[in-house]
Amino acid sequence: MFREPTAADGQRMWEIARDSGVLDLNSSYAYVLWGAEFAGSSVVVESEGRVVGFVTGFLRPSEPDSIFVWQVGVDADQRGKGLAARMLHALLDRLAERGVVRLRTTISPDNEASQRTFGAVARDRGMTLSSEDYLSADLLGEGHEPEDLYTIA
Numbered sequence: 006m007f008r009e010p011t012a013a014d015g016q017r018m019w020e021i022a023r024d025s026g027v028l029d030l031n032s033s034y035a036y037v038l039w040g041a042e043f044a045g046s047s048v049v050v051e052s053e054g055r056v057v058g059f060v061t062g063f064l065r066p067s068e069p070d071s072i073f074v075w076q077v078g079v080d081a082d083q084r085g086k087g088l089a090a091r092m093l094h095a096l097l098d099r100l101a102e103r104g105v106v107r108l109r110t111t112i113s114p115d116n117e118a119s120q121r122t123f124g125a126v127a128r129d130r131g132m133t134l135s136s137e138d139y140l141s142a143d144l145l146g147e148g149h150e151p152e153d154l155y156t157i158a
């Protein structure tokens with residue numbers, strides 16, 4: 006089941022991010038706040054009553070017809086079943102009704118799973134995926150990889 010998150014989902018979203026070992030782990034407050042304040046631009050997926058994946062996003066203030074996807078995470082034992090792609094499709098379908106025509110996100114050059122996931126979503130919607138330099142490693146600090154800006158339009 007795909008649905009908007011609530012504040013009560015914040016703790017599970019935090020756990021999924023923590024357990025991914027890949028995503029930048031933010032405070033539990035950040036995930037709870039996202040469920041409370043940015044539900045309309047976010048998605049969770051449940052399996053047997055438990056949240057097993059999430060997408061957090063916001064409508065870009067400088068570009069309100071774009072959804073900016075902040076993080077995507079799926080529990081390791083639920084991967085490879087199309088859940089991430091289906092969450093992103095659910096989000097794009099929901100937001101199309103609000104005039105959103107493009108998706109933007111950042112991906113580091115070494116995250117092939119993420120590049121493939123967004124590539125598959127673009128392909129299956131008949132849209133294009135493009136990338137450009139965005140946040141350099143020196144901006145992000147502490148040995149962080151750069152984050153390139155990817156656009157599905």
Ligand SMILES: CC(C)(COP(=O)(O)OP(=O)(O)OC[C@H]1O[C@@H](n2cnc3c(N)ncnc32)[C@H](O)[C@@H]1OP(=O)(O)O)[C@@H](O)C(=O)NCCC(=O)NCCS
Pocket residue numbers: 025027028076077078079080083084085086087088089090091116117118119120121122123125
């Ligand atoms: C990236 C992640 C969200 C993908 O979740 P998922 O539910 O397994 O992805 P899906 O099953 O929806 O796959 C979507 C597409 O990406 C491809 N893909 C996903 N993970 C892949 C991997 N590790 N290697 C190669 N291809 C991969 C799938 O084959 C599919 O493409 P297809 O339609 O051509 O077959 C998951 O691996 C994860 O949580 N990783 C850790 C967190 C992370 O890196 N998040 C980054 C943001 S996406």
